[in-house]
Amino acid sequence: QKEVEQNSGPLSVPEGAIASLNCTYSDRGSQSFFWYRQYSGKSPELIMFIYSNGDKEDGRFTAQLNKASQYVSLLIRDSQPSDSATYLCAVIGGGFKTIFGAGTRLFVKA
Amino acid sequence: EPEVTQTPSHQVTQMGQEVILRCVPISNHLYFYWYRQILGQKVEFLVSFYNNEISEKSEIFDDQFSVERPDGSNFTLKIRSTKLEDSAMYFCASSDARKKNTGELFFGEGSRLTVL
Numbered sequence: 001q002k003e004v005e006q007n008s009g010p011l012s013v014p015e016g017a018i019a020s021l022n023c024t025y026s027d028r029g030s031q032s033f034f035w036y037r038q039y040s041g042k043s044p045e046l047i048m049f050i051y052s053n054g055d056k057e058d059g060r061f062t063a064q065l066n067k068a069s070q071y072v073s074l075l076i077r078d079s080q081p082s083d084s085a086t087y088l089c090a091v092i093g094g095g096f097k098t099i100f101g102a103g104t105r106l107f108v109k110a
Numbered sequence: 111e112p113e114v115t116q117t118p119s120h121q122v123t124q125m126g127q128e129v130i131l132r133c134v135p136i137s138n139h140l141y142f143y144w145y146r147q148i149l150g151q152k153v154e155f156l157v158s159f160y161n162n163e164i165s166e167k168s169e170i171f172d173d174q175f176s177v178e179r180p181d182g183s184n185f186t187l188k189i190r191s192t193k194l195e196d197s198a199m200y201f202c203a204s205s206d207a208r209k210k211n212t213g214e215l216f217f218g219e220g221s222r223l224t225v226l
Binding site: 092 | 141143145151152153154155158160165166201205213214215217218219220
């Protein structure tokens with residue numbers, strides 16, 4: 001069973017702080033890694049994707065991938081109350097099936 | 111901006127009834143998916159569809175479920191003889207396979223199914 005594991009949280013950070021979200025995956029053959037954001041009652045929307053080891057930055061967001069450790073993370077700098085949501089780590093292994101983690105709930109306190 | 115559309119947004123049905131959930135994927139996308147999310151739980155893969163056939167399905171997607179692309183635009187999920195535990199949000203998604211290795215999923219707003 002190919003799994004994606006995340007700490008369910010909630011993770012609470014003050015406005016302006018850095019939020020750090022983590023994810024591990026079990027399928028060593030996984031090639032593509034994603035972070036989706038899901039607001040309550042809404043559908044997931046893509047925040048970032050990463051394919052290569054190392055860091056990838058996009059605005060306030062930085063994704064980090066370590067394939068040897070089977071670990072993916074997302075850093076959110078200058079966190080805003082509007083960032084409060086559930087963040088879903090997702091992985092594509094073989095084929096085109098995306099597997100989601102259970103998500104980490106993030107609360108950014110104003 | 112192109113989007114995935116789903117109907118109905120909410121359906122209430124009696125246990126044992128058949129339900130059809132409809133989706134219009136983004137027009138130039140080639141892969142189509144159904145996911146479900148039981149309230150408070152993870153987004154679970156049900157099935158993927160490519161080139162007019164199922165390319166992969168999960169253990170959840172048993173004989174109770176079927177998918178169809180009846181024309182060039184619609185993609186449907188049929189649930190036969192619904193059970194209480196089928197109550198969930200069902201998300202349709204599509205992706206552009208031509209963007210190789212991108213794999214970004216574009217989700218519809220979801221269809222909430224309530225089985226009484």
